[in-house]
Amino acid sequence: MDVLEAIGRIRRGEALPGDLESILSATDGDAEAAFSEARRARDAEFGRRAFLYGFVYFSTHCRNDCAFCYFRRSSGLPRYRKSADEVLSLSASLKDAGVNLVDLTMGEDPVMCADGHREAIGLVRRVKEEVGTAVMASPGAMSEQSFADLAEAGADWFACYQETYDRGLFSRLRLGQSFDHRMDQRAWARKAGMLAEDGIMVGIGESVEGRAESLRMMGGQGCEQIRAMTFIPQEGTPMAGSAPPGFGAELLAIAAMRIMFPDRLIPASLDVEGIAGLRARLDAGANVVTSIVPPRMDLAGVAQHELDIENGNRSVRHVAEMLDEMGMRAATDAEYGAALSRLRSRRGRL
Ligand code: SAM
Ligand code: MD0
Ligand code: SF4
Numbered sequence: 001m002d003v004l005e006a007i008g009r010i011r012r013g014e015a016l017p018g019d020l021e022s023i024l025s026a027t028d029g030d031a032e033a034a035f036s037e038a039r040r041a042r043d044a045e046f047g048r049r050a051f052l053y054g055f056v057y058f059s060t061h062c063r064n065d066c067a068f069c070y071f072r073r074s075s076g077l078p079r080y081r082k083s084a085d086e087v088l089s090l091s092a093s094l095k096d097a098g099v100n101l102v103d104l105t106m107g108e109d110p111v112m113c114a115d116g117h118r119e120a121i122g123l124v125r126r127v128k129e130e131v132g133t134a135v136m137a138s139p140g141a142m143s144e145q146s147f148a149d150l151a152e153a154g155a156d157w158f159a160c161y162q163e164t165y166d167r168g169l170f171s172r173l174r175l176g177q178s179f180d181h182r183m184d185q186r187a188w189a190r191k192a193g194m195l196a197e198d199g200i201m202v203g204i205g206e207s208v209e210g211r212a213e214s215l216r217m218m219g220g221q222g223c224e225q226i227r228a229m230t231f232i233p234q235e236g237t238p239m240a241g242s243a244p245p246g247f248g249a250e251l252l253a254i255a256a257m258r259i260m261f262p263d264r265l266i267p268a269s270l271d272v273e274g275i276a277g278l279r280a281r282l283d284a285g286a287n288v289v290t291s292i293v294p295p296r297m298d299l300a301g302v303a304q305h306e307l308d309i310e311n312g313n314r315s316v317r318h319v320a321e322m323l324d325e326m327g328m329r330a331a332t333d334a335e336y337g338a339a340l341s342r343l344r345s346r347r348g349r350l
Contacts, residue, residue, distance in 0.1 A: 003030040007037050010259055020212040023256045024249070031252060038255035038285025041262040046287050049331040050323055051265065051339070052316060053136070053290040054094030054102045057300050058082040058123070062107025064140070065175050068204065070234040070305055071107050077236070080298065081109060087123055088130055090297055095133045097316040099292055100336035102127060103159070105138035105302070112139065117146045121153045128154030134336065136197070141177070141185055147192035156340065157225070158189035161199030165217040166210050173204065186223055195343060197225035197265075202253055203245040204231040211249070215256060222350040224343040225265040225288070228253035230272050232303040247273055251284040258285030263350060265339070270319075271301045274308035278322055289319050 003026050006019035023034050059081040065073045082090070091102045104124060106112050112120040120139045127135055136157035137150055150158065162182055164170050170179045186196040198221060200214045218226055230250040233242040250272065257266050268281030271291035278289065293299050295312045308314045320330050331339070343350075 004033055004037075007034065007259055011037075011041075020215065020256060020260070021208050023259065024208050024212055024215075024252050026252060031248070031255075034252060034255040034259070035284050038258035039283065041258050042266075042285045042287050045262050046339070048328045049287070049335060050268075050282065050328055051101070051288045051331050051336050052099045052292055052319060053267070053288060054091070054097075054099035054316075055105065055271075055291045055293050055299075055301070056082075056087060056090050056094070056102055057105045057293075057302065058087050058090075059106040059109040059112055060300055061109035061111070062140075063110055063113070064108050064177065066177075067173050067175055067238045068201070068231055068234065070237065070302070071300075072237060075236040079107075080300075081111065084123055084126060088126060090294070090299070091127045091131045091133060093294060094292070094316075095131055097294070098320070098330060099133070099316060100331060100333055101134040101136055101156070102131070103136040103138055103157075103290065105159075106140070108140040113142075116149065117142050121146065121149050124150060124155050125153035134333075134340070141182055142188075144184070144188050147188045147194075150189075151192040151194050155194055157197060158186065158194045159197035159199075159225075160185040160189075161197070161201075161227070162214075162218065163199070163201050164204065164206055164210070165200070165214040166206060169205055169210070173201075186221065190223075190347070195224040195340065197227065198223040199227035199229060200253075201231045202228050202250045211253065212256075215253060215260070219257065219261045219264075222348065223264075224350065225267070226257055226261065227267045227269065227290075228257065229269055229303060232272065234303075247277060247280070251280055254281060254284040254286050261350070263343075263346070265343075269303075270308065270314050271303045274304060275313040275318060275322065278319065279326060282323075282326060282328065289323075292316055292319060 001022040138159040267290040268286035
């Protein structure tokens with residue numbers, strides 16, 4: 001199948017069976033064509049600007065046992081939980097450094113989840129009130145009643161990734177967790193007035209057809225931000241022996257998302273390949289740089305819990321330099337605010 005023709009059909013909303021799969025399995029010149037179309041779609045929609053997200057993984061305690069995760073309950077790791085003061089000062093320093101948003105992320109820490117997620121929601125409220133930046137909350141799965149409280153505390157975004165839309169695969173990854181309850185999360189978040197992010201993992205045991213189906217399903221839910229991240233095998237987990245991934249499939253997934261859903265925010269995560277992978281992800285059509293983590297703060301990443309943190313490569317300064325080299329630049333807070341207003345006004349029509 002001709003990839004350029006497939007791209008054209010997808011862009012016109014006339015996709016044929018197999019069109020998405022042909023992008024996801026493109027090689028060489030065909031892959032380059034997909035990346036170039038994706039960049040064109042991104043630049044037309046957003047200009048040559050990237051939004052920058054700071055990442056504060058404030059508690060690595062977790063009651064869940066996801067097969068892929070370094071921080072799963074049964075890995076006997078030392079863990080940390082930052083105090084409210086630490087979270088506030090980390091968020092403030094990220095804002096000062098120039099991020100557009102702070103992503104407050106936690107494992108499903110029983111202390112933070114207790115009493116309708118009272119502690120976690122309290123942190124969001126304090127960061128909104130005392131730091132005044134845009135905030136994404138990534139607390140894992142919550143009960144429906146907590147969403148109104150989280151929205152009222154000021155969270156702009158709620159992130160919770162389905163990982164895959166294949167129920168069988170989901171049950172082998174998120175052991176003992178409900179597929180439907182996780183699906184409900186983003187619907188409840190949006191009903192409460194927040195923007196929502198969904199995501200899938202790439203190279204986690206899915207076929208190209210399975211990945212295509214997950215991308216179609218994920219996009220069809222209309223979440224304002226959507227992502228694909230390559231699975232990184234983690235020592236001490238049941239999936240430690242998996243083959244180390246290539247990143248080509250993730251890049252094609254990013255390009256495909258941009259071509260199918262041009263007006264969404266799509267991350268280039270530093271948590272997969274570190275700074276070395278930034279350019280390729282932006283070149284594939286991403287327009288948000290996530291997982292910016294300041295050095296010397298004893299903070300962890302998720303998929304790459306150490307890579308590029310202490311050497312400062314995940315800092316705003318370093319990212320801004322790379323954007324500059326690519327003829328791109330970091331968006332201002334006013335530009336980010338305008339993009340969020342646009343997403344909110346299109347709610348239900350993405
Ligand atoms: N604990 C919350 C949850 O699971 O929803 C929020 C943070 S969780 C650590 C964020 C995401 O990181 C997961 O949903 C998964 O997509 C991704 N992730 C975790 N471990 C990963 C790995 N080894 N490789 C790639 N992505 C991973
Ligand atoms: C990232 N490490 O953006 C973060 C994390 C959670 N909302 C985000 C997966 O890559
Ligand atoms: Fe816990 Fe999230 Fe890791 Fe699953 S992915 S074990 S919920 S931190």
